[in-house]
Amino acid sequence: MRFPREVDTVDAPDGRGREKAITGNRQTSWAFAEAYGTPDAASAEGAALARARERAAEAGVRPVSPGCGDALRLLAAATNAKAVVEIGTGTGVSGLHLLQGMRPDGVLTTIDTETDRQQVARQVFRAAGFAANRARLIPGPALDVLPRLADGGYDMMFCDGDRRDYPECLEESLRLLRSGGLVCFSGVFAEGRTMATAAPPASVRRLRELLRAIRENHELIPALLPVGDGLLCAARR
Secondary structure, three states: OOOOOOOOOOOOOOOHHHHHHHHHHHHHHHHHHHHHOOOOOOOHHHHHHHHHHHHHHHHOOOOOOHHHHHHHHHHHHHOOOOEEEEEOOOOOHHHHHHHHHOOOOOEEEEEEOOHHHHHHHHHHHHHOOOOHHHEEEEEOOHHHHHHHOOOOOEEEEEEOOOHHHHHHHHHHHHHHEEEEEEEEEEOOOHHHOOOOOOOOOHHHHHHHHHHHHHHHOOOEEEEEEOOOOOEEEEEEO
């Protein structure tokens, strides 16, 4: 693994040099953290992940970042997840990380409106060595599919779909997750727009609604992780 180049700066009398050094070091540290858990490209899982990212780029899909993927894998492992719901299959990037962290007998239920991308994800999962019965791919809008899933039947739910649906997905997660289960939402920073004061688009207004709803819900223990474009997580008490 290549370590990041150190940032060299000289402190200015007015402190701007020190501020620049701190900012530069943070950016370097974030870049290092994002690449830290990337699997060996020579391994089956590493090759499958690289292929999934290539296909995402070809399809114009923005997958989770490596750092966000690492966090999802860790959270799936920490919860000893056997049943996980994913909203937004894409080409399988996030699904691979979730499967890597789940129990060997775990099943990933992944939902997407684009069936062609789901077929790519299915191939990616198999190329990484996961049996076909480890992933259940369901086509359709998330808010149509989620009500059909079993109450309290899931250990973790990951959302990376339409940001405008996030508040409703949160409501569904409270029904779907067991006690101690975990719900995660990707892209909460919205490339810096969530905290902007200017009039935001509808998707950003919905993200703000989500942030408030999770923070004010006494059933949930929240944390906003600065990985990728923001990963908002909450554990159900």
